[in-house]
Every structure is written in structure tokens, then in C-alpha cells.
Amino acid sequence: xxxxxxIFYGDTANKMxxxxxxxxxxxxxxxxxxxxxxxxxxxxxxxxxxxxxxKATIFADQISTESMRIKYFSSxxxxxxxxxxxxxxxxxxxxxxxxxxxxxQDSNNNKYKLFQSYAIGGIDILYDExxxxxxxxxxxxxxxxxxxxxxxxxxxxxxxxxxILGGLMS
Amino acid sequence: xxxxxIELKNFRQFxxxxxxxxxxxxxxxxxxxxxxxxxxxxxxLEAFLWxxxxxxxxxxKEKILTEDIGNELKPNDTxxxxxxxxxxxxxxxxxxxxxxxxxxxxxxxxxxVSKIEKVxxxxxxxxxxxxxxxxxxxxxLPDELSTYFFFDGERIENLSKANREGKKDISNAVxxxxxxxxxxxxxxxxxxxxxxxxxxYSEDNQEEMKQLKNDLEDLRxxxxxxxxxxxxxxxxxxxxxxxxxxxxxxxxxxxxxxxDQQLREKxxxxxxxxxxDILSLKKDIEKNNKNSFPEFLANKLIDLCSDKINLSxxxxxxxxxxxxSAIDTIIKRGECICGQKVVEGNKNYKNLVEQxxxxxxxxxxxxxxxxxxxxxxxxxxxxxFFEDFKGKYISIEKKRDSIENLxxxxxxxxxxxxxxxDVKSLEVKRETKKDELQKIQNEIIQYTxxxxxxESTIDSKESELDKLALNNNKNNKxxxxxAYTAELRKKIKKYYEKKENQIRQDLNKQVGKIxxxxxxxxxxxxxxxxYTFEVVDIDGNTSTSQGQNVITSxxxxxxxxxxxxxxxxxxEVTEPYPLVMDAPFSKLSxxxxxxxxxxxxxxxxxxxxxxxxxxxxxxxxxxxQPKIGQQYNLKMHMDNKKYTEIIGG
Numbered sequence: 001x002x003x004x005x006x007i008f009y010g011d012t013a014n015k016m017x018x019x020x021x022x023x024x025x026x027x028x029x030x031x032x033x034x035x036x037x038x039x040x041x042x043x044x045x046x047x048x049x050x051x052x053x054x055k056a057t058i059f060a061d062q063i064s065t066e067s068m069r070i071k072y073f074s075s076x077x078x079x080x081x082x083x084x085x086x087x088x089x090x091x092x093x094x095x096x097x098x099x100x101x102x103x104x105q106d107s108n109n110n111k112y113k114l115f116q117s118y119a120i121g122g123i124d125i126l127y128d129e130x131x132x133x134x135x136x137x138x139x140x141x142x143x144x145x146x147x148x149x150x151x152x153x154x155x156x157x158x159x160x161x162x163x164i165l166g167g168l169m170s
Numbered sequence: 171x172x173x174x175x176i177e178l179k180n181f182r183q184f185x186x187x188x189x190x191x192x193x194x195x196x197x198x199x200x201x202x203x204x205x206x207x208x209x210x211x212x213x214x215l216e217a218f219l220w221x222x223x224x225x226x227x228x229x230x231k232e233k234i235l236t237e238d239i240g241n242e243l244k245p246n247d248t249x250x251x252x253x254x255x256x257x258x259x260x261x262x263x264x265x266x267x268x269x270x271x272x273x274x275x276x277x278x279x280x281x282x283v284s285k286i287e288k289v290x291x292x293x294x295x296x297x298x299x300x301x302x303x304x305x306x307x308x309x310x311l312p313d314e315l316s317t318y319f320f321f322d323g324e325r326i327e328n329l330s331k332a333n334r335e336g337k338k339d340i341s342n343a344v345x346x347x348x349x350x351x352x353x354x355x356x357x358x359x360x361x362x363x364x365x366x367x368x369x370x371y372s373e374d375n376q377e378e379m380k381q382l383k384n385d386l387e388d389l390r391x392x393x394x395x396x397x398x399x400x401x402x403x404x405x406x407x408x409x410x411x412x413x414x415x416x417x418x419x420x421x422x423x424x425x426x427x428x429x430d431q432q433l434r435e436k437x438x439x440x441x442x443x444x445x446x447d448i449l450s451l452k453k454d455i456e457k458n459n460k461n462s463f464p465e466f467l468a469n470k471l472i473d474l475c476s477d478k479i480n481l482s483x484x485x486x487x488x489x490x491x492x493x494x495s496a497i498d499t500i501i502k503r504g505e506c507i508c509g510q511k512v513v514e515g516n517k518n519y520k521n522l523v524e525q526x527x528x529x530x531x532x533x534x535x536x537x538x539x540x541x542x543x544x545x546x547x548x549x550x551x552x553x554x555f556f557e558d559f560k561g562k563y564i565s566i567e568k569k570r571d572s573i574e575n576l577x578x579x580x581x582x583x584x585x586x587x588x589x590x591x592d593v594k595s596l597e598v599k600r601e602t603k604k605d606e607l608q609k610i611q612n613e614i615i616q617y618t619x620x621x622x623x624x625e626s627t628i629d630s631k632e633s634e635l636d637k638l639a640l641n642n643n644k645n646n647k648x649x650x651x652x653a654y655t656a657e658l659r660k661k662i663k664k665y666y667e668k669k670e671n672q673i674r675q676d677l678n679k680q681v682g683k684i685x686x687x688x689x690x691x692x693x694x695x696x697x698x699x700x701y702t703f704e705v706v707d708i709d710g711n712t713s714t715s716q717g718q719n720v721i722t723s724x725x726x727x728x729x730x731x732x733x734x735x736x737x738x739x740x741x742e743v744t745e746p747y748p749l750v751m752d753a754p755f756s757k758l759s760x761x762x763x764x765x766x767x768x769x770x771x772x773x774x775x776x777x778x779x780x781x782x783x784x785x786x787x788x789x790x791x792x793x794x795q796p797k798i799g800q801q802y803n804l805k806m807h808m809d810n811k812k813y814t815e816i817i818g819g
């Protein structure tokens with residue numbers, strides 16, 4: 001997964017483009033992708049990648065510059081998302097590519113696919129929170145400030161906290 | 171090369187044969203030619219260039235025969251116009267003469283019947299050798315180098331203001347000295363080649379590639395359009411800035427408004443600085459978002475995760491960084507890294523098999539430790555994000571408030587200035603121009619951001635196309651060639667920019683040196699990448715008051731000449747050279763005037779100065795007097811026939 005291009009389509013691609021080009025908050029698709037992924041995890045929002053002609057591509061060589069971070073966040077996503085698995089299986093699945101190159105392709109893809117689906121959900125949230133109805137850069141910055149202030153004031157101690165936070169967001 | 175004399179016949183307003191002999195003495199090397207506006211100072215300056223190179227940069231350039239001479243001619247009568255310049259080069263005297271003959275036609279029009287250009291060499295015995303190759307003159311002072319020695323009034327003014335023409339002037343001088351046009355051509359050529367390689371790609375993914383190519387073509391033409399648009403708007407902006415500057419000056423002159431105007435300039439500076447600060451804070455925020463926003467978010471989730479991975483349960487007997495397959499390899503080859511034998515059943519073998527149980531994949535202890543240490547990193551990175559962002563955000567807000575307040579103050583000043591009777595209309599004009607300027611600036615910002623987006627889209631489409639093309643083996647070779655070409659183009663561009671930068675630095679040094687000699691204060695002059703310049707004080711703050719006076723012109727003229735002498739092979743170090751300029755001495759303060767006079771001999775060996783009579787009288791004349799070798803007046807005859815008479819010598 002880390003060796004492939006990551007592609008977002010349609011509405012998500014549009015939102016990524018807007019966040020990158022118009023808000024002065026993110027300089028690359030890659031930054032929107034990583035931030036989006038963790039936002040999705042935080043608010044428990046996922047989305048589906050429906051293939052269309054309109055796409056935003058993050059090339060593999062760019063991905064490789066942030067591979068450690070993406071691997072870490074994807075593992076985190078897997079652990080959070082699979083609380084019902086036994087500890088041993090959970091850890092093996094989450095960390096399979098941390099120690100060996102001969103890992104199981106499919107289970108790994110699961111982890112990164114999961115992170116991408118969180119990113120799709122997260123990018124929706126980022127767009128709504130930062131852009132929403134606003135039309136100028138000053139408002140985007142103000143909205144971003146409000147958004148992260150809200151997060152700063154949240155404490156997620158358990159699954160229920162996260163579920164409620166996600167529920168309030170959607 | 172020194173100029174010994176110029177003789178004109180019927181050239182524009184110089185009726186009949188008239189001659190000026192210039193001082194070629196080493197000590198009193200200044201020739202002053204005084205004349206009121208319209209007397210023909212510019213025409214005289216242009217007469218040199220017309221004679222030497224056949225170029226005339228004046229309005230109605232076809233009309234070179236004196237007007238009333240032309241009017242008085244009868245059908246089939248002919249009359250000559252000529253300009254003859256005597257030059258001394260390598261101690262030899264050359265005479266360059268350009269002569270055009272005109273004949274009156276029956277319909278009253280004038281027909282140019284012959285054009286003669288002739289170079290003569292004066293021998294030591296006074297005889298003349300004719301038919302010298304006119305190339306000799308070009309060798310003595312090539313056309314493009316004449317720009318370093320002839321400065322008309324307009325050009326001097328442009329140089330001091332670094333407006334569009336002034337910037338072009340300096341940038342051309344630098345390009346001329348660089349002499350690397352061939353590299354610019356190569357860069358353009360390679361750009362074309364890259365496009366051609368793209369067209370050569372065989373298309374397996376026909377539809378997709380075709381689409382990409384079309385997209386790229388559209389984007390590239392869009393890019394060119396935007397570039398053009400930005401250039402036009404930038405020019406418009408500069409013209410407007412210049413007009414506003416003129417209005418500012420006019421408003422400033424009104425003494426009651428002067429203080430307000432100065433205050434307003436101060437506020438405008440402060441607004442500019444605040445805006446710059448905001449831009450840089452925004453860049454910081456973008457950087458922070460890239461480096462630590464995800465970690466800030468993840469921090470909120472880490473507690474959730476620690477519930478699921480109980481660290482205290484984890485075996486810590488593992489060795490970081492190796493996994494089970496490494497142990498299998500050691501067992502298989504029968505020897506440990508330390509050299510001890512590993513045989514099935516022996517102690518070493520047993521130890522290894524035991525250790526394997528603590529290593530991944532059998533045990534995840536070491537992995538968990540790694541995960542754990544990265545979690546601490548994430549915590550550390552994410553911790554400061556919010557406070558850091560908040561600080562920057564508040565700082566931006568404060569600066570915005572301050573801009574708003576300053577704008578209010580500026581509006582108050584505007585209102586006050588409007589109520590002052592004589593500045594009222596100026597003030598209204600200024601405000602209209604300011605609005606126009608704001609509009610153009612916004613347009614430039616918008617176009618630039620669109621251009622940036624287009625450029626980044628082009629980049630990503632190009633790499634997409636390359637990747638698609640590589641699906642077909644046939645394209646491998648083309649892709650490699652394309653990559654080489656692109657790299658070569660990059661290298662050439664970089665090299666050119668490096669060289670250009672060097673020459674600009676050299677010019678900066680030369681201009682700076684002269685500026686320092688001319689100015690009494692501690693200010694310095696700094697030429698920017700776009701050929702604008704700033705005058706900065708000792709703390710690096712831009713000073714507007716020092717920026718636009720004649721001192722900067724002198725510094726630039728001197729700097730350009732010194733640089734040309736330094737760098738250009740065609741200009742000989744041991745040979746003296748003239749400087750012909752329309753010198754605006756009146757704008758110099760007394761202290762500066764003396765410095766200028768002291769400095770002139772360091773710039774050139776011969777001076778031909780044109781000046782308005784009234785500006786040159788008094789103090790200026792007194793200071794320059796000891797160095798004046800020849801002096802002339804251009805007397806305008808305004809009776810029924812208008813012409814100019816050269817008096818003096």
C-alpha cells in the first residue's frame with residue numbers, strides 16, 4: 001500500500017483541492033490526506049472511495065517521504081477499529097509490516113484501506129468545519145481556529161466518548 | 171574614445187551649418203551646453219546616435235530637414251542634412267559623416283534622394299584617408315554599448331525611480347554584460363523538445379493518454395495566458411504607482427497638508443509591514459499543520475489505544491530490530507555472528523530457539539516497544555500544536571486590528587486633506603487611483619494564485635503521463651531522453667540565473683560604492699532580484715525620502731559605466747571614454763553637488779553636460795566652473811521662423 005499511489009475521487013477530490021489551494025492551511029494533498037485520516041478516526045467517520053474521472057492523486061514517491069507517519073496512524077486506526085479482536089491477533093494485524101517485509105498483503109491493505117476510508121470521512125469534516133458557508137480566507141482561518149479549539153477541549157477516555165463525539169459531528 | 175566635435179547642417183531645428191567643439195583636456199574636461207526646454211538638447215544628444223548608428227529616437231523621425239528650409243525649397247531643388255562627429259580613438263582622429271539629401275517634388279512633398287555614410291581617417295599631416303570601413307566605428311563603440319555613455323533626461327529620471335523603463339534599462343545592461351542570450355535560446359529550445367518527446371509516446375492507453383495530452387496542452391496555453399496577463403497587470407500597476415507617487419509629491423508640496431501626508435505615508439508603511447507579517451505567520455501555520463496537526467489529533471486517541479494494549483503484560487526479553495527469520499538464518503548456516511558453532515541440540519542452538527520466541531512474529535514485545543516509543547514522539551510533537559497555533563492566530567488578529575485602525579486613521583487624514591481647498595481635487599484623484607491600484611493588485615494576486623495552481627497541476631499531469639507511458643516498453647527510451655532533456659533544461663536555467671545574479675551583485679557593489687561616496691548619511695542602496703532598488707538605512711529599514719533623488723541616478727550611471735568597463739572586452743581599460751548626459755543639477759543639495767563634482771572624474775574622462783540655463787546658474791556653476799573647458803548656449807529663435815542657434819565656444 002505504501003508503495004502505491006493514493007487516489008481520491010469525486011467530491012472528496014474536490015474538497016481536497018479546495019483545502020489545498022484556497023485555504024492557506026495545507027500545502028499538499030498529502031497533508032490533507034494525513035490530517036483527514038486522523039480527523040476521521042477522531043470523529044469516527046468513514047467514507048467510500050467511489051471511482052470517477054475526477055481525481056486527486058498522491059504519488060507513491062511523495063507518500064514514501066511520510067511513510068513512517070502513515071504506517072503509525074494506520075496501525076492506530078486498526079487498533080481503534082477492532083476492539084473485539086483478541087489482543088494477539090489485533091497486534092499481529094496492526095503491526096504485521098513493522099517487523100518483516102514478508103507480511104500478508106491483504107491484511108496490510110486492510111490497515112491502509114481503513115486509514116483511507118477514515119481520510120474520506122475526515123476530509124468531509126475538515127471541509128465542513130473550515131469552509132462550510134464561508135467564502136474568504138480570513139473566515140477559513142477563524143473556522144479552523146474554532147475547530148481545533150473544540151478538539152483541544154475534548155477528552156476521549158473511552159470508546160463511548162468517541163462515539164458521542166462522532167455522533168455530535170455527523 | 172573621446173568626442174572632439176560635432177557639426178550639424180539643417181538637422182531638425184539646427185538650421186544651416188553649426189559646430190560644437192568639445193573639451194578634450196584632461197583637467198577641465200567638462201563641456202556645458204545650456205538651453206531652455208525645447209531648445210534642442212535632446213535633439214543634439216540624438217544627433218550623435220543618428221550620425222554614429224543611423225538611429226533616431228525622436229517624434230516625427232522622418233522629418234530631419236529643418237522645417238522652414240524644407241518649406242522654402244522650390245520643386246526640383248535639393249538640400250542636404252548632415253551630422254559629422256569627430257572622434258579620437260587610440261590617438262587617431264576619425265570623422266564620421268552621415269548625409270541625407272532631399273528634393274522637393276511637384277506636389278510639395280520632400281523626397282529623400284540619397285543617403286551617404288562615410289568614415290574618414292585624419293592623417294598626422296592633416297590629409298584625409300577616405301573609404302575607411304564603417305565597421306571601424308562600430309568597433310570603436312558598438313551600438314549596444316553606446317547606452318553606457320549617452321543618458322538623456324528621461325532615462326536619468328527613470329533610473330532614479332526604478333520604474334518600468336528604468337528596470338528594463340538596468341536589466342538590459344546586465345543581460346548585455348552577461349552575453350548569454352545563447353543559453354536563453356537553448357532553454358527555450360529544450361522546452362520545445364520536451365513537448366516533442368511527449369508527442370512521441372506510443373499510446374497503449376490511448377484514451378487516457380490522449381486526454382492527458384490534451385489537458386496538458388490546454389493547461390500550458392492557460393499558463394502562458396496567465397503569465398501574459400500578470401505581466402500586463404504588473405505594468406499597469408507600476409504606471410499607477412508612479413502616478414500616485416506624483417500626486418503624493420504634489421500633495422506634499424502643499425505645506426498645510428505636508429504633515430498629514432507624511433503621517434499617512436508612515437501609516438501606509440506600517441500597514442505594509444503588518445501585511446507582510448501576516449503572510450509569514452500564515453506560512454508558519456501551514457508548516458505547523460503539515461508537521462504536527464495530525465499528531466495533535468492523534469493525541470486525543472492515544473488513551474483509547476493504551477486500553478487495548480497493556481504494556482505491562484508485554485515481554486521485554488526481545489532484542490529490538492531483529493525478527494524470527496534472522497534467527498532461522500543463523501541456525502541454518504550453523505554459525506553465530508560471534509563465530510560460535512550452532513548445531514542442533516547444542517547450547518547455542520537451544521538459546522537461539524528460545525530467543526526466537528521473544529522476537530516477532532512469535533512475540534510482539536519488541537514491536538510494541540517500538541510502537542510505544544513512536545507514541546511518545548507523537549505525544550511530544552502534538553502537545554504544543556494548539557498553543558503554538560493559538561499564539562499565531564491571535565498575532566494575526568492583532569495585526570489585522572491594527573491594519574483596520576491604521577486604515578481608519580488614513581481615512582481621517584484623507585478627509586482632512588479633502589477639506590483643504592487646493593488639495594481637494596488631488597486627493598480625490600489620488601483616491602480613485604488608489605482604488606484602481608487595489609483592484610489591479612487583487613487581480614494580480616488572483617491570477618498568480620491561479621497560475622500556481624495551473625503550474626502544480628501541470629507538474630502532476632506530466633508525471634502521470636510519464637507513468638502511463640512507461641506501461642509501454644517502447645516508451646522507455648523516450649522517457650529517459652525526456653528526463654535527460656528536462657534535467658539539462660533545469661541545469662541551464664539554474665546556471666543562467668546564477669550568472670545573472672553574479673552580475674547583478676557586481677552592479678550592486680559598483681552602484682553601492684558610488685552611492686556611498688555621494689551621500690552624506692549612512693544609507694545604502696540595494697538592487698533586488700526584479701531590478702527594483704531600495705535605499706535602506708543602517709538598520710535595514712527602507713527609506714523612501716532618499717530613494718528618489720538624482721543621487722541614485724548618478725550612482726546607477728556611474729555603476730553601469732564602471733561595470734561595463736570592468737566586464738566588457740569591447741571597452742578598453744586604457745582608453746578614455748565620454749559621458750554625455752542631461753544633468754539635472756538643480757535637484758541637488760549643496761553638499762551633494764560638491765560630492766558629485768568630485769566624483770565625476772572617476773566615472774568618465776570627458777563630460778558633455780546638457781542643462782537648463784536657470785538650473786545651472788549660481789551655486790552649481792560656481793562649483794563646476796574650474797572644470798569647464800567649453801561652454802555653449804542653445805538660443806531659440808521664436809520669430810516667424812523657428813530654429814536654434816548654437817552660441818559660444
